[in-house]
Amino acid sequence: MKRKITLKQIAKELDVSISTVSKSLRNSLEIGEETREKVQAFAKFYNYKPNNIALSLKNRKTKSIGIIIPEIVHYFFSTVINGIEQVANEHGYSVVICLSDDSFDKEVLNMEMLANGSIDGFIMSLSKETQYKGDFHHITEVINQGMPVVMFDRVTNDILCDKVIIDDKSAAYEAVQSLIDSGRKKIALVTTVDYVSVGKLRTDGYEKALLDNGIPFNEDLIIKIEDVDTCEITISELLHARAFDAVFAVNELFAVTIIKTASKMGLKVPQDLAVIAFTDGIISKYSTPSITTVSQSGEKMGNKAAKMLIERLEAEHEDDEEENENYTTEVIETHLIKRESTD
């Protein structure tokens, strides 16, 4: 077991000073060719690589970015991570991932843990609980310390920073409009409790599409679900009453559960019931029938978020104390992927 070699050890071994070693390795012309070559050969032989931690301390840059998301066993979030990692890697950054488990406390704890020098900036999506509480002090604090933050998907207007979102409202509008276009009149919305920002926006889009088409907005057709497990019961009751002929679900889990429930009751999708889901994930693609979805490219969001963060990080480097905070909000475009669950 040979531990990693340091400059100091090389210096001692070759009987030169540490600075000479450092300079030799960086090909400084200050050092004579002979010494330089000797040092480089030695370093190569012992596979010398500078210690990242020491470099971080010196440069006040860790070259890593922190990601805080509610969960990772989740198609959308994992595609976002994928997107972030691609760009980060290209620019020599590592990603450190922390999960909030949709808990406010964990989100705060994780941010504090990473904020003390471990990373150069954050990319995050708010936990449900944080959105519910509306308490963003931990984020403000981090930003005030000069650490850039990019928020994506689940964002808040209460924080000024770069953001990457999709236009949830108009995407929902488009989806509902397409249901209307195919002749559906009684369109249900299956959504989450609305302190989750995206749920609220999607509801708005749904409502607008109805009203624009002269369809009365019926509160009873909005089904709010807190927990997927209770979904099936609620759905089956409404299906029995034949209260609706189309469903717009805010995520694919709801959509597939609805389809399964409908099938069990002998209803045909899409003939008796058309279904559109938000988020184009793996379930929609492989479900039977496959589900028409609003694609929400997590990868693109990740790419964009990483680009924005890194740009800000490198810009900071240039004119150090120049605080030009022209925060932007990037909107990633969505489109409808038509599959078998609609006609």
Add this chain to the structure above:
Amino acid sequence: MKRKITLKQIAKELDVSISTVSKSLRNSLEIGEETREKVQAFAKFYNYKPNNIALSLKNRKTKSIGIIIPEIVHYFFSTVINGIEQVANEHGYSVVICLSDDSFDKEVLNMEMLANGSIDGFIMSLSKETQYKGDFHHITEVINQGMPVVMFDRVTNDILCDKVIIDDKSAAYEAVQSLIDSGRKKIALVTTVDYVSVGKLRTDGYEKALLDNGIPFNEDLIIKIEDVDTCEITISELLHARAFDAVFAVNELFAVTIIKTASKMGLKVPQDLAVIAFTDGIISKYSTPSITTVSQSGEKMGNKAAKMLIERLEAEHEDDEEENENYTTEVIETHLIKRESTD
């Protein structure tokens, strides 16, 4: 924008030495109560938190563990990460994630990047290409430097280290046996190319189950698929020939594709074709019909892997140079989750 405050700044502000500040904050009795309180109040007011990087440098511990996996948009791997993160978090560790994209070069690069002090140990699953090449020098090197490595799922015998696996062979055996028990005779195996260690093992289990039941092993019923997209064509040809009445697929993507193909051809699952998949993921649960699977708890694997790594890290701390390398291989148990795709 107030940058994070350091010991030095506090010391200067209160006109005491840095060590006095440090000791006051750690409640050392060396420091008079008055001074201690003054310092603590000041530190609290400015929200002092020690700098992780400086601590890492000093302690030669980063309190973070590196995860290297082939991909992240993948149910199994994301559950493993989840499992790792849980345990890591409990013990005050962060996780740094790098993706190899199943590329040997990226795997090597990422490992080298993290090995230079950024992390205390690795948890990894080999990339396909690495398994194909059989080149593990990057891992050996890291281990030789005294950095513990825990491998999971896609492991190799060529490296001595802690491992967490499932018994792929006997799990496959069990699955195939259950197909045989329900009266199936012509059982196909849909697998990947076999340089992926787990693919090979599952094939072995499949073969053994057949032979143990006196069913001839037929090479033609082993369908090797490199790319999911080509899967459908191959499958439909064989289905046309009615070559088999049951399928054991090494992952759920293959399974669901097979079911879809069969359904299109008017075959009924499970009556005409029984299907079992390896890996209990989200697709199996929500597919129609839902798919019987061999559960392979990624979360448990992650938990276990993290525990093993952290144990080794903390043990190292104790008796420093004591190299007692009694590596173990932990086998996580699997079980069959019966759903609609089998009878």
Add this chain to the structure above:
DNA sequence: TTGCTTTACGAAAACGTGGTAGTGTTGAAA
């Protein structure tokens, strides 16, 4: 020889922390 420039290297500070080993002052016991 003196004075000046190169060449080739070394010393030391800095990044932020924490532990060990002092140091100087006070007060009390011998």
Add this chain to the structure above:
DNA sequence: TTTCAACACTACCACGTTTTCGTAAAGCAA
């Protein structure tokens, strides 16, 4: 008065780098 402990605090070192500044030796012209 001397001695010695307790107290309250400071100095210094190490972790591994990079970088600025310094300087000795050598070379060269006058």
